[in-house]
Amino acid sequence: MRVVSADVYGKLTAMILRNDLLPGSRINIDGIAQLLRVSATPVREALARLESDGLVTKIHLKGYRTTNLLTKREIDDLYEFRLRIEPFSAARAASVVSAASITALKDELATFPSVPTSSNFDSYKEFSAHDARLHHLILELSGNDVILRAFEHTHCHLHAFRLAYDSRSGHETIDEHKAAVDAIINSDSARAEEAMRRHLEHSRDRLLPLAND
Ligand SMILES: [Zn+2]
Numbered sequence: 001m002r003v004v005s006a007d008v009y010g011k012l013t014a015m016i017l018r019n020d021l022l023p024g025s026r027i028n029i030d031g032i033a034q035l036l037r038v039s040a041t042p043v044r045e046a047l048a049r050l051e052s053d054g055l056v057t058k059i060h061l062k063g064y065r066t067t068n069l070l071t072k073r074e075i076d077d078l079y080e081f082r083l084r085i086e087p088f089s090a091a092r093a094a095s096v097v098s099a100a101s102i103t104a105l106k107d108e109l110a111t112f113p114s115v116p117t118s119s120n121f122d123s124y125k126e127f128s129a130h131d132a133r134l135h136h137l138i139l140e141l142s143g144n145d146v147i148l149r150a151f152e153h154t155h156c157h158l159h160a161f162r163l164a165y166d167s168r169s170g171h172e173t174i175d176e177h178k179a180a181v182d183a184i185i186n187s188d189s190a191r192a193e194e195a196m197r198r199h200l201e202h203s204r205d206r207l208l209p210l211a212n213d
Contacts, residue, residue: 089142115170
């Protein structure tokens with residue numbers, strides 16, 4: 001049962017991220033169950049998890065609908081938050097850097113030395129997961145769990161994924177990540193803070209044109 005539920009969760013997540021289930025649309029639980037050849041129970045379990053991911057929302061007595069894509073205003077708000085915590089955290093990570101954290105940062109960067117050449121859903125998903133892991137790692141290394149939990153709660157990578165899935169801008173992202181990691185590894189707090197700030201500003205500016213008002 002657990003395996004079925006996890007599998008349904010994975011498939012439903014992909015359907016939402018790919019916009020096979022359109023943003024803001026009602027989810028037909030029986031229809032999904034039929035499509036995936038499972039009973040309604042694992043679909044309901046998956047929807048409960050997706051609700052905590054911010055990808056679906058419960059409609060009182062009426063089931064679930066997919067959440068809307070972020071608007072320009074919501075992206076601005078989200079990035080204002082990220083700009084307040086992540087450059088600071090990158091600076092902090094640089095000031096407390098250890099041999100173990102250098103290895104962890106290098107290992108994460110090595111998972112994507114360049115952008116995936118194929119532009120299919122799975123490779124884009126892997127790249128987005130790498131981006132999420134790197135930002136998470138830097139926050140973790142900075143050592144403040146409250147900040148880390150607040151960041152996780154935004155689900156910023158899932159939201160960005162839905163907006164940006166059909167446009168690709170990986171090369172810049174990789175260069176910006178390298179600049180931030182290089183500064184952290186060299187214990188250069190000022191440069192780490194600046195590199196993270198620039199990366200987030202560029203990332204916001206890449207997303208904004210893709211969003212509606
Ligand atoms: Zn990034």
